[in-house]
Amino acid sequence: MVREQSIDSFYARLRESATASSSTTPLLIFPSTSDVDSLCALKIIGHVLESDSVRYACYPVSTFKEIHKFAGPDSCSSPEEPVTILLINWGCHRDLGKVLGLGPCAKVFVVDSHRPIHLHNLSDQNDGVVVLYTRDDEDQADLAYDLRVPVSALANASDLNSDDEGGDDLESDDESESESEGEDDGGEGSQKRRRVSGESEKDPVKLFRKLKKEYYHMGTFHGKPSGCLMYDLSHSLRKNTNDLLWFACVALTDQFVHERLTNERYQAGVMELEQHINSSGNLDAATTVTLKDGTKVLAPDSSKIACEDEPKLMLLQEWNLFDSMLCSSYMATKLKTWSDNGMKKLMLLLARMGFALEDCRQKFQYMNVAIKRKMKDEFEEFLPEYGLTDFYYRGFCLLHGYSSRLSAADVVFGVTALLESFVESDGTCAAKQFGVAYDSLSLSKLEKLEIGMRQAIKVQRAILRQGSSAITKKGSIRSGSKFRWVKLEDSADTKLLGYPQALTKFGYFLMDALKEKGAKMKPLICICYTQERNKVLIVGVCGKPRLGADRGNAFGIAFRDAAEETGTDFFHELFESSWIVLDALAVNSFMIRLTEKLWITRRPPLRGYIRNSRRSEMVREVDLIVPPTENWDKYGTSAHGYSQVVGPPVPIDVDAVHDVLICTPGICTSMLLL
Known part of the structure; x- marks a missing residue:
């Protein structure tokens, strides 16, 4: 059983596997360098392991390929010495057995908030991977698992030997079925589509393939923060401390600040942590503290966590009120x-x-x-x-003595800025910088956190500069039917915004600004040069998660497919599938193919009439068509980059709710949707 619903059972198996090895470092921990939640989870699990005298080594990683330096196929497949690996906040959405080349003596434990999880990692047949997957993942997730069967049942029916990475093996079959259905026109085609759909519901194999495709194409989202899960572990083992509780508060705030959970789930998390705060004996004995002027006063000798109403003013304690109000995104x-x-x-x-x-x-x-x-x-x-x-939200702050007040949101901003201070073009982060960010979470190293906060202020000023420029300068934000996209050209600010988290914040800033202007809400793609001017970082943003939504961030699969079709070098090994690094010269080609990927959807054809612009008379009734790119030269290109051949009606899927201009050689027509 590799799908552990109990945190206690998960840790018991991890400790048992680690202590069974005679190696000097029986446990290898690989935390993600992409977010603060991973740091908090590492702090907590490290405390628990040390209290149980479990030896471990920690190797921070930023991409999938980095782990091969320390735990590649050679070490993971060796039958001589058991290998126990713990992945924190990455790995669950890839087939780890395939990526790591696991052998019979290797065991990988995964604590990751990224969703959806690869079905091979959840399958009972996969003894080499143990994923912490609680019941809340299905019952209280932001996205509804509307699959009619539990995810665990879908995982157990999965073939571990299939070459399945995100459900791509289903594409060809779906396309062939669509083509066969499209051969019939009018009512016969609709009847056949309903008949085929009904038959697939009765066929278990076809039903499984359909549900599997729906699962992988629901888009990415996030589950409970890993830091909160690890605090639940420490609490159940009675190893929790006030410091660990603070790390859990920071982990939850990290997801809130970076728009990874709904307001409802954030409020539920706040209530849960507030109960721990109220029951943990937060008030400690007072001691004497000497102030700078020599005055002696009574002050707590340790920190106190408070849950208070926080203003949506970024880094207010480190900044000033005017600039914080001027630059804060809200x-x-x-x-x-x-x-x-x-x-x-x-x-x-x-x-x-x-x-x-x-x-x-x-x-x-x-x-x-x-x-x-x-x-x-x-x-x-x-x-x-x-x-x-x-303007106010329920947040956490750490009170130390009578003069020091630290907001959890400010900690997230500062530590994130430290993590992204030294990132290479392929997304890798120096281990030294990860260590600096790790130390900045300690009260004894507040000077390092202050450095990160000052860097975060610079990043926020750059977001305001570039965001205002994009909003006010006509043509900076380009809009398509499915999404908008913007490219940052300023060389000075790209040095600050050319990182995944910073560019994502910039994307949310633009989406909020466009919303306030009354623009229609669409996903946004942000493109920014990396430290190497021949590479660009591309980030896809889909807006703040909504409770009950049926789709998450769908850019991941589309990014990879579009990049592969360009034939250029790209890097899609970062831990968020909506982040990709691409050659700068291939951006235009990438965007054309991405538009095609996101335009074509699996919906019933919309019907309409073509009107000839020359005679303004009814020509014929057709279904809309979007031909593949290889036919563009043959048919001619429309204003939207697509074309329509004048000929027999051909039913093709398209997603549109407005008039579509269609151009053919010599004739321009307009499509009126019914």
Whole structure:
């Protein structure tokens, strides 16, 4: 049984496997360098392992290929010495048996919040991989597993010997079925499609293939943070401490800040952690502390975690109130602070609240105490008039003594900036920088966290500069029927935004700004040069997760397929499938093929009429058609990059809800959808 629903059982198997080896390092831990959640989970599981005297070695990795330096097929397939591997926040969406070349003595344990999980990793037949997959993954996930069967049943029916990486082996069969169905026109075609669909429901093999395809094509999303799962483990083993609880709070905040979970699931996570905070004896004995002026006061000798209403102002404790309001994504997109009108609104808001501009420009730590005390009341009174109705959210902060206050969101911003300070063009991160980010989570190394916070401020300023430029400069954001895309050209800011998390934040900033302008919501693709000018980083953003949504981020499979068709070198080994590194010269070709991939969908054909633009008369009734790219030269290209041949009606799938211009050699027509 490799699908462990119990955290206790998962750890028991991990410890048993590690202690069975006589090696000096019986357990190899490979944490992801892509997010703060992974660092928090590593901190917690490291404490638990050390308390049980389990030896381990840690090797941070940024891509799938990096693990082969330490645990490639040679080490994993060796029958001489058992190998136990723990992957933190990566690996579950790839067939690990195939990627690592596991042998009979190798055992891989996976704690990963990425979803969906590769079915081979969940199968009972796969003894080499153990995935922590709790019941909440299916019952309380952001995306509904509307598959009519449990995911575990689907995994157990999977053939481990099949060459299946994301369900691509199903494409050819689906296309052939679509072609055969399309040979019949009119009502006969519809009847045949219904008949074929009914037959597939009765055939277990066809039903399995259909459900498998739906599972892999539901798009990527995230489950419970790995840091929270590891804290649940420490709590169940009674090894939890106040520091570990703080790491769990930071892990949950990491998903919230980076738009990886719904508001409902975040609130549920906050309530769960708040119960731990209230029951953990958070108030510690006071001790004497000497201040800078020599005054002795009583202060707690350890930290206290508080759950409070936090403003959506980025890095307020490290910044100043004016700049934080000016640059924070929430307020900047609502007020449009990059414009003259938006700046006037901001200045008027501060004046109405009675906040002197001179005080607001001081570092928040030294700001007028009277303003700090009445700040929340003033915000709650005046901000709703400007459309800022959800300015406060329930968050966590760490109180140390009477002067130090650390917000969990600020920690996430600072540590993320440290992680992305030194990243190569292929996404690899120096192990040294990972160590700096790891140390910055400790209260004794706050100076390192402050360096990360200052770097995060630079990144946020770059987001505001480039975001405002893209919004105000006509033609910067290009729009298609399925998505929008923007390419960053500024060489100075690309040095700050040419990293996956930073570019993703930039994408969310643009989506929020476009939403405030009243634009139709569409996924957004952001393209930015890496540190090497001949490479570009491409990130796909689909918007904030919504409760009950039936689809996540669908860019992963489309990115890989489009890059393969360009025939150029690309790197798709990062831990988020919606991130890809590509040759800069291949961007246009990549976007053309990506548009084709995302345009064609598996929906029933929409019917309409073609009108001849010359005679303005009814020509004939047809189904819409989107021919493959190899036929473009034959048929001619339309304004959307697609074409329609004048001839017998041919039913083809297309996703459109507006008039479609169709051009053929010599004749331009328009399609009116019914």
